Amino acid sequence: MNNRTTFFPNRLFATRRDFLRCGLLALPSLALPAAFPRIAWGAGSAVINVRDKGAKGDGNHDDTDAIQDAINALPGGGTVIVPPGNYIIDAMRAVQLRSNMLLQLDPNATLTAIPNNSPRSHVIKVWSANNVRITGGRIVGERNNHSGVGGEWGYGLNIQASNHVHVSNMHISECWGDGIWIGAIGPNGNPVVSKDVTIDNVISTNNRRQGLSIGPVDGVVIMNSTFSNSNGTKPESGIDIEPQAQGLARNITIDHCIISGNHGTGMEIHYNVSNVTVKNCTFRDNVGYGLLTVDAPSQITIIDNVMTGNGLVGLVIAGQSSHIKAIDNTLQGNSSRYARRIAAAIASPNAAAQKRELRVDPGTSDVTVSGTKF
Secondary structure (H helix, E strand, O other): OOOOEEOOOOOOOOOOOOOOOOOOOOOOOOOOOOOOOOOOOOOOOEEEEHHHHOOOOEEEEEOHHHHHHHHHOOOOOEEEEEOOEEEEEOOOOOEEOOOOEEEEEOOOEEEEEOOOOOOEEEEEEEEOOEEEEEEOOEEEOOHHHOOOOOOOEEEEEEEEOOEEEEEEEEEEEOOOOEEEEEEOEOOOOOOEOEEEEEEEEEEEEOOOOEEEEEOOEEEEEEEOOEEEOOOOOOOOOOEEEOOHHHOOEEEEEEEOOEEEOOOOOOEEEOOOEEEEEEEOOEEEOOOOOOEEEOOOOEEEEEEOOEEEOOOOOOEEEOOOOEEEEEEOOEEEOOOOOOHHHHHHHHHOHHHHHHHHHEEEOOOOEEEEEEOOEO
């Protein structure tokens, strides 16, 4: 077993435990962050209001066609404006964005999915598109009135095989599946991946499967966002990086995010994943683990995070995870589902802290832990 773990003087570190995978496991302004490059609008810079294409926003009328007509009417680049209102969307058809466009929703604009019985649906799709911005507004899924019983693929926002996509200042909730999916299109092993995707200041909450799932990608930044209260069908995590056999997910940064109250694990990182940095995040009150690396992800840096009040161990490095650095994290009050561990921590705080807060399994390799605060 190739397992090399670096210990640092005067630091507490996890002892071996049998690996028990948990089976549960007012919005800011719409200003574009300076770090995001301006989109080249192509042949034109048209501005089209969806009301001019017949959208009503009255909470009763199906506005899918009117919004799609506005998008399709862009001559080669431009902006679609969605004023305040409740726009009813047929998620079986979806609103499909195109390249070189901005979908600008008023903070008081909501896209609400019509209930359906399908295992798979989408409110907004960004597929095979380049240079797309989405900002403002809300997406509300149809989980509460879904008439089917199977499936877990009812998405609020689905981004696949697309490049240079920026989503900001949006609230997504009540989806039958994931609030957000970012991934690829194509066969296992050779898909067309999404590249250069940024999610900034987004709240994804009370979705049935996950707040955010990431498949095969190259270059994703998730920042200043909240992923909370996923519940209904497993894994029920806040964030799940799960490309599996389809392809590689790499170069991902999760920064200044809150992952809380999910019925599974706060964040999961699986195999075919490399070069992930998780920093300055808070993982709290999730029913499962705080953060879990499992299977065989590599080159993972976990730095300056707080993990507290999670039902299982705060930070778990498991499976064949390799080249992992966990630096200056605060782990406190985890394993809250186990009264025995809590009692042990009271009786012997230092020894118990290793078991309830941090765990590194024997199949892992090249794991470095330093500066942990229990």
